[in-house]
Amino acid sequence: MVRAFCLCWIFMVGLVSAAFCQDGIKSDEILIGQSCALSGPAQALGRGVKAGMDAYFAKINAEGGVNGKKIRLISKDDGYEPIQAIRNTRELLDQDRVFLLIGEVGTPTSEAVLPLVEKAKVPFFGPFTGAEFLRNPFRKYVINVRASYYQEMEKLAEYLVDKKGLKKIACFYQNDAYGLTGLNGIRLALEKRSLQLAATGSYERNTLAVKSSLLAIRKATPDAIVMTGTYQPCAEFIRTARKIGMKETIFCNISFVGTDALLKEVGDAGEGCIISQVVSFPWDDSIALVKEYHDALKNYAPDSAPGFVSMEGYMTAKLFCMILSGLKDISRENFIREIETVKTFDLGGIVAQFDTSDHQGMNSVFLTIIKDGAIKPLDL
Known part of the structure; x- marks a missing residue:
């Protein structure tokens, strides 16, 4: 009888542990996953988004993490191809058991993995795409940062x-x-x-x-x-x-x-x-977030040059950590609930605004022009 009870107890503990790990929440860290182009003709996009996110996570981890937990990003190369994005996503969910997916790069890749994401009820956070199908119809587990x-x-x-x-x-x-x-x-x-x-x-x-x-x-x-x-x-x-x-x-x-x-x-x-x-000019240091971004690159990613793509990655990572920091009980559903409850997140002079039926944080669009061999704001 005692042996049977012990075996039952071990089995139940195993189930709880498996569920705990599957959410990517550990005692000292949180695992999150990204599928993006790290090779091929679109690699500058994937590498840029990843560089920006890496810089912010390095900064927040050096400061002690989010409520004492370090953030670990697992990035997998999909070459901007949908089939590989599906493979990566399955690995991230089933093998790596990440808490959520962040910074997916591309419309065709996002479209390919969306059914997996929604079936698993995993937040799909800050994809680097303005695709309409991620916004309309409303999708509970998709959190867009950028304008469409x-x-x-x-x-x-x-x-x-x-x-x-x-x-x-x-x-x-x-x-x-x-x-x-x-x-x-x-x-x-x-x-x-x-x-x-x-x-x-x-x-x-x-x-x-x-x-x-x-x-x-x-x-x-x-x-x-x-x-x-x-x-x-x-x-x-x-x-x-x-x-x-x-x-x-x-x-x-x-x-x-x-x-x-x-x-x-x-x-x-x-x-x-x-x-x-869809992000502010990355060299406008009158904006607090831009100055912070430059400092983070200098301190944690000195080989990365400032730019629009990595700036968006940095913003996405910071917003994720701001939302996470408000959770007493970390779960995927609570993460979504926190976004819809708090609604407004000031990243440092740049604000993301959400609602229960609106999961797109920003709506601003700016124009730039190539002039004299450089990128400059376009005066309208």
Whole structure:
């Protein structure tokens, strides 16, 4: 009888321990997971987001962690490919048993893993994408920090059409969920202004096969081309367009392009290119968070240069820790509840605002321009 009781007790303790570990909560640390592109043509995006998050976690851990628990980020390379993102996510949930997923990079990868996330009821926090399906319909376990691609496209249309008076707008896009979201976003923005796209062209993810689409778009003689792609193919498109005579065309990109990587790739051909942004200018040290970000990079990631992508990663990591710090009883459901209860989080001059039916923290979109070989704010 005693032996049976002991065996039962050991079994129950084992179940409790397994559940405890499965949530990624340990006595001295919290495990969180990330799948992102650390190799391949989009690696600058994944590495940038990870660098920003690593810098903040190193800072908070050096200060004693969050309520005495260190944060450990497990990052896995998916090469910006959906199938590998699914494999990574399964490993993170089933083998690493992370508390939540953070900083997923990309629309097609996010779309691929979303069913796994929702089935497991695991928070999907701060994905580096403005995809509409992560916002509409409302999804309880998805927590967006940044503004959406639709909002970015609206801002570009406001500048190109309302301010500049341009009428012939074309779109070059990546042929997947990311590119199609951007394509639909600019179409909607133009329809609000009783306009239609002058031309469209696409390329396949993780390739530089842009020439045929470029030639098709050139026939429409557009005033501006709005691009929904990553930095290498967009740079290839712009460089080639300049070479074949499209000197006066305005090229526009949205934030996911990777501004700093685009600047490096496109060279002199990038002069005048416009990029929409969803975080504040990373060199504006009048903002407390920006100054803090620079100090953290200097102290904990001296090999990382400041930029829009790592700034977003830093913000995402800080917001995660702010939410976590308010939990007396750490669980996934309590984490979501804390977001919806507190609602407003001041990151240091930059505020994220949530609600029970709104899991997008920020709505601001800013425009920047490549001028004299540097990224500068665009005065509207």
